[in-house]
Amino acid sequence: MAAGVSSSPASVQATVHAHVYAELRHGLMNGDFLPGQRLVVRNIAERFQTSAMPVREALRRLVSEGALFDHPNRGVIVPEASVEVITDIVRVRCLIEGSAAEWAASTITAAELDAINEINERMKACTTVDGADKYLAFNRQFHFSIYRATRSGTMQQIIKRLWLRAGPWLNIMRGEATLGLGLDYHAEIIEALRAGNGTMARRAIVADISDAADIILRAASAQAPAAPSRASRRQATPPAQGSR
Numbered sequence: 001m002a003a004g005v006s007s008s009p010a011s012v013q014a015t016v017h018a019h020v021y022a023e024l025r026h027g028l029m030n031g032d033f034l035p036g037q038r039l040v041v042r043n044i045a046e047r048f049q050t051s052a053m054p055v056r057e058a059l060r061r062l063v064s065e066g067a068l069f070d071h072p073n074r075g076v077i078v079p080e081a082s083v084e085v086i087t088d089i090v091r092v093r094c095l096i097e098g099s100a101a102e103w104a105a106s107t108i109t110a111a112e113l114d115a116i117n118e119i120n121e122r123m124k125a126c127t128t129v130d131g132a133d134k135y136l137a138f139n140r141q142f143h144f145s146i147y148r149a150t151r152s153g154t155m156q157q158i159i160k161r162l163w164l165r166a167g168p169w170l171n172i173m174r175g176e177a178t179l180g181l182g183l184d185y186h187a188e189i190i191e192a193l194r195a196g197n198g199t200m201a202r203r204a205i206v207a208d209i210s211d212a213a214d215i216i217l218r219a220a221s222a223q224a225p226a227a228p229s230r231a232s233r234r235q236a237t238p239p240a241q242g243s244r
Helices: 009-030 041-048 052-064 083-104 110-124 129-148 153-174 183-195 198-223 230-236
Strands: 069-071 075-077
Touching: 009 041, 009 052, 009 129, 009 153, 041 052, 083 129, 083 153, 083 183, 083 198, 110 129, 110 183, 129 153, 129 183, 153 198, 183 198
Parallel strands: none
Antiparallel strands: 069 075
């Protein structure tokens, strides 16, 4: 582009859309949004100081990826967290992310390990309710620094799609009693990666995911509506055709 020639409106719009999309993706993976939360175009546009169009495009793209759901009555929302969906995604995460940690054990560099250890130290300083936002952001950085060390772009894309679905559940981990529970596993992961022990790295990642999932599943079960009793089901059942 020649000096002094400004960018076209279309290219500016594309840049804004890419920024909004990337920030919403990070927010979903960090646990900044709640399951069932409605995403209002006007509010997001005000937050990013932009027009509605790039926001709508970003939301449409996230809906197509399964990260958001276009509800017929409520608009674009974060998908609800049911026990069945959480259980299914956790099983897949354990399989895929466990494999990624095992691969990384044979490819990660000393410099990458030092950076991962530094992220973990920063997490330790955020184990209060006031530090919950930073804690969850560092948690994502910790995991994805390991997954980048696999040198597999395909693996990273698969894991990002899983985290887009799983991230909003992390809101449950914001309480003072739950923040920091995964740090022991993080220490084991770092130790395994430094030793080049893929089996140990896989086991520690799976334990980290599984323990967090147990907390999330207990919370999801407690929030689920109770099954109706047999008596109430009888009362709610309409009489058979022709009955008196």
